[in-house]
Amino acid sequence: MAGRAFRGALSRPHYFREIVTQMDTVGVGSLMIIVLTGVFTGGVLALQTSATLQTFGATGVTGSLVMTSMVREMGPVLASLMLAGRVGSAIAAELGSMVVSEQVDAMRALGTDPIQKLVWPRLLALMVMTPALTLVADIVGAVGGWVVATALMHVASSVYISSAKSALTYNDIIGGLIKPLVFGFIIAIVSCRAGLRTHGGTVGVGRSTTQAVVLSDILILASDFFLARIILAFK
């Protein structure tokens, strides 16, 4: 399916309008949930790490710990899990309903390739927007961490910032963006496949939606492990 989607992208028509609509739904539509995820994750990371670091009198490195955890793991994984829940379920439900009400058959009957018109715009939107939203989650997470560290744990603002800045390597940043690219791909393909293979009426739509989210989540977590191994190997 992915192969057909990429091939479809090269041939006419290109469905630019569809792509823009999907980018808007996936990207702008998910901004709020991603900001909330980022801010609370960053906050709780700061809370937990600085509490532990206090015993060693090393709260100064809170910023560095929050930043690396956020960029390497929490940002990509949590943003993608949230997107799988919000966007993946919506894709599976929408495509599933279209299959059940014969709209996908109608589309084929009218000479349109559903892979090109339905799957490709969603795949592209998720592969562009998941890294972009991860970046937002990372930044907001660092800010959330900073608020908690300075306000609650009494870490000096400048200490937090300089420690956060010095912690990041290029490897972290690039790795932190490759991961969501892969996760976006997983969410799109798993959800579109679940939606397009819906059968059995409205009950089938519910089943496809659950399947899309559960399978996306598991594949994200499993592939995260292997991606982490690969990225660390390049360090």
Next chain:
Amino acid sequence: MAYDGRMILDEVSFIVNPGETKIVMGGSGMGKSTILKLVLGLIKPNAGSILIDGEDVTGSSERELVEVRKKIGMVFQDGALFDSLSVYENVGYRLFEQGLPEPEIEETVRRTLRFVNLERAMYMMPSELSGGMRRRVGIARALVGSPKLILFDEPTAGLDPPTARTILELAIKLRDLEGVSSIFVTHRVDDIKLLSSTFATIDESGEVAYQQENSRLCLVNTRFIMLKDSKVLFSGTDEEMWTSSEPYIQEFFRE
């Protein structure tokens, strides 16, 4: 044609002549809709072949089928309109996909909607339409691009008699005035009787008039196929069907 190991259609063979309406009858689950999906290439047969306009399309790829499907219009059971698009965008879908200029599309869509008496619904959304209107929009969408063959998948199922009649009259109008071939899948006896007894003409005032077939005039362009247990039980004209001694056919039309 078998599905999940169950035989749906077996040795079903028929030809639709130009301008002819082929009515496919049979009980629910007898594979009537499957025939239409096979003709469109939405599903592939396990054996046998399908020819459209003289061209064998049985093994055609999705890309090759795009050209074939331009010759065919399909009316789905419940309209199958795209929820996110307006009536205008639904009917003009094929033309938008082909990238035609907007004024041209608007003209064609308006003309087609006039044919199904729904010009006023042009800018409505599918969710605002009644069941009968949805089907008429579905018919309009199938008509755009002047296909040679129209497939009707139980277009009157679940409609009240007057609305069902308007749908059938559209099919008759297409058959008698536009000369379009069609395959009409139904299990309703009322549909079968109306389609086999009524014809459309243009009267002196230029209006479409529907008349009953009488002894002087006999419809020759409507033929019937009755499916039972995945096989063709009967194939022929209505006169042959009414006088058939086959028990299932007698049971089917018993009043």
